[in-house]
Amino acid sequence: MHVPFDPHLLRSAGPLQALDARCKVLGFAALIVCSVSVPRERWQPAAAFLAAAALLLLLARLPWGPLLKRLLLLLPILAAVALVVPLSKAWAGADRVALWPDGPLVPRPALLVAWNVSAKALTGTVLALVLAGTTGAPALLDAFSRLRFPRHLLLIASFIHRYTATLVEELERMRRARDARGWRGRWLWHTPVLGRMLGTLFLRSYERGERVWLAMLARGWNGRFYSSPPRPLAPHDLAFVGWMLAAGLALRFAWGL
Amino acid sequence: MTPPAVCIRDLTFRYPDGTMALQNLSLEVPPGARVALLGSNGAGKSTLLLCLNGLNDPAGTIEVEGVPVTRPNLAALRARIGLVFQNPDDQLFCPTLFDDVAFGPRNQGLPEDQVLTRVHDALHAVGLDGLEEKSAFHLSFGQRKRAALATVLSMKPGILALDEPSANLHPRARRELAAVLRAAGGTHLIATHDFDLARDVCDRAVLMWKGRVEAEGTVAEILGDRKRLEDVELE
Ligand SMILES: Nc1ncnc2c1ncn2[C@@H]1O[C@H](COP(=O)(O)OP(=O)(O)OP(=O)(O)O)[C@@H](O)[C@H]1O
Ligand SMILES: [Mg+2]
Numbered sequence: 409m410h411v412p413f414d415p416h417l418l419r420s421a422g423p424l425q426a427l428d429a430r431c432k433v434l435g436f437a438a439l440i441v442c443s444v445s446v447p448r449e450r451w452q453p454a455a456a457f458l459a460a461a462a463l464l465l466l467l468a469r470l471p472w473g474p475l476l477k478r479l480l481l482l483l484p485i486l487a488a489v490a491l492v493v494p495l496s497k498a499w500a501g502a503d504r505v506a507l508w509p510d511g512p513l514v515p516r517p518a519l520l521v522a523w524n525v526s527a528k529a530l531t532g533t534v535l536a537l538v539l540a541g542t543t544g545a546p547a548l549l550d551a552f553s554r555l556r557f558p559r560h561l562l563l564i565a566s567f568i569h570r571y572t573a574t575l576v577e578e579l580e581r582m583r584r585a586r587d588a589r590g591w592r593g594r595w596l597w598h599t600p601v602l603g604r605m606l607g608t609l610f611l612r613s614y615e616r617g618e619r620v621w622l623a624m625l626a627r628g629w630n631g632r633f634y635s636s637p638p639r640p641l642a643p644h645d646l647a648f649v650g651w652m653l654a655a656g657l658a659l660r661f662a663w664g665l
Numbered sequence: 666m667t668p669p670a671v672c673i674r675d676l677t678f679r680y681p682d683g684t685m686a687l688q689n690l691s692l693e694v695p696p697g698a699r700v701a702l703l704g705s706n707g708a709g710k711s712t713l714l715l716c717l718n719g720l721n722d723p724a725g726t727i728e729v730e731g732v733p734v735t736r737p738n739l740a741a742l743r744a745r746i747g748l749v750f751q752n753p754d755d756q757l758f759c760p761t762l763f764d765d766v767a768f769g770p771r772n773q774g775l776p777e778d779q780v781l782t783r784v785h786d787a788l789h790a791v792g793l794d795g796l797e798e799k800s801a802f803h804l805s806f807g808q809r810k811r812a813a814l815a816t817v818l819s820m821k822p823g824i825l826a827l828d829e830p831s832a833n834l835h836p837r838a839r840r841e842l843a844a845v846l847r848a849a850g851g852t853h854l855i856a857t858h859d860f861d862l863a864r865d866v867c868d869r870a871v872l873m874w875k876g877r878v879e880a881e882g883t884v885a886e887i888l889g890d891r892k893r894l895e896d897v898e899l900e
Contacts, residue, residue, distance in 0.1 A: 545760055546760035546761045546764070546798075546800075549760060566759075566760055567758065569760060570758055570759070570760060570800070570801070570802070571754075571758075573802040574754055574802060616754070616755060619750060619752070619755040620755050620758050622715070622720050622750075622755075623748075623750050623755050623756045623758065624758070624768075625718075625720060625743070626718045626720060626743060626746075626748040626750075627743065627747075627748075627768055627769035627772060627816065627817065627820065628740055628743040628744055628769060628772040628773060628820075629768075629772055630740070630772060634767075634771035634772075635764065636763075636767075636777060636780075636781075637777060
């Protein structure tokens with residue numbers, strides 16, 4: 409079974425790819441934090457951050473197909489925002505503007521909020537995808553642990569990364585075994601068979617967890633993870649963090665506090 | 666006089682659900698021996714290997730190279746016994762193959778440059794050079810089996826305990842595995858259903874049946890006795 413996982417998004421060559429993973433994490437985090445702190449009364453900074461994210465995206469030269477597929481996941485959220493925000497009671501009495509000539513009237517502040525939320529969500533997602541696509545899961549996990557992220561959270565993330573594909577494969581095998589024995593339900597969710605399959609999948613994952621744990625103990629695990637030391641930081645790694653922070657602050661405050 | 670590689674006395678183990686997996690099992694493995702653990706499904710082979718590594722807590726005594734398998738000795742013992750699980754997906758849990766093979770040596774506290782050579786040598790021994798940065802789920806099954814072996818070869822264990830190393834391998838991968846095992850030094854304990862592998866790699870065989878040792882001898886003796894193999898449901 410084909411597993412939609414980050415190898416498809418990854419590109420190994422490019423200017424961003426060569427940077428130290430820790431510096432990339434810090435730089436992108438700085439930009440994201442600055443972008444979410446933009447006040448909702450202004451539209452320009454959000455647009456500027458979106459442009460900055462687009463610029464980094466171009467620099468990263470990620471493959472468009474997988475990238476768009478992941479961005480599509482945002483659509484339902486954005487649609488919900490666009491529908492719900494203008495209906496809020498908070499805008500009673502605010503002046504209204506037409507969306508297009510002779511179009512529906514919406515409160516001006518609602519429009520601003522909807523724009524800000526959507527732009528920020530898009531910016532954050534694009535930046536996260538660029539970071540993931542130019543770094544890769546192993547290096548990213550290692551960078552987070554070197555930045556002293558909680559070890560257990562990282563452990564969980566790393567196991568999810570390692571075993572998602574295995575689980576999907578297992579589910580696929582069960583599905584095939586079910587179909588091979590003549591099961592002809594039209595919809596997967598029409599049947600208790602799915603429930604039983606998920607139950608089995610859960611038990612198998614649970615038992616796999618125990619066996620993995622034993623395999624770790626058998627090789628002398630003492631509760632710590634070690635990884636190869638990364639290459640020493642180069643001036644351009646630090647410069648990248650500096651640039652991202654400076655750009656974030658500049659865009660954030662260019663239109664006032 | 667060097668103590669036996671493994672010395673087991675009156676081992677009894679019951680799983681929490683009540684299954685009697687090992688009953689009064691006694692076994693001695695001389696240093697450097699290549700022993701095939703033969704036995705039908707459920708005979709207790711996997712359970713025995715887990716006990717060797719202190720992963721089950723049985724009644725009776727086990728000594729590995731003269732050192733009893735007890736809690737305070739576990740860290741040192743686990744560095745001496747390389748246990749490879751039947752399913753390579755249980756054994757390969759790191760983001761990259763390199764990290765998986767480096768996991769044991771790093772836990773032993775080796776400096777990074779030694780870890781590097783260990784990983785390199787182990788991957789070379791199993792013929793997976795150059796795949797260091799691959800993730801385990803992008804390897805074929807046969808490659809994963811060999812990678813699982815590399816994760817313990819890198820620890821340079823004195824004793825290799827392998828659970829069904831050739832299960833689900835096609836003939837050629839099987840032959841390659843046998844060659845890797847013949848080349849690896851130390852004492853081997855190989856739980857297997859694969860008579861050809863036993864003949865290719867091992868000099869001794871232990872026949873298990875219902876949690877006990879039914880017979881012991883050279884591989885030829887054990888595999889030559891058709892009647893007995895039928896009695897223990899292996900033929
Ligand atoms: N986790 C467990 N919980 C309960 N019973 C178990 C567990 N693992 C194994 N058993 C039981 O213990 C007995 C010995 O099992 P074991 O896995 O050691 O056999 P085996 O010789 O390795 O068999 P196979 O050749 O099928 O791998 C079997 O009866 C089995 O059902
Ligand atoms: Mg077994």
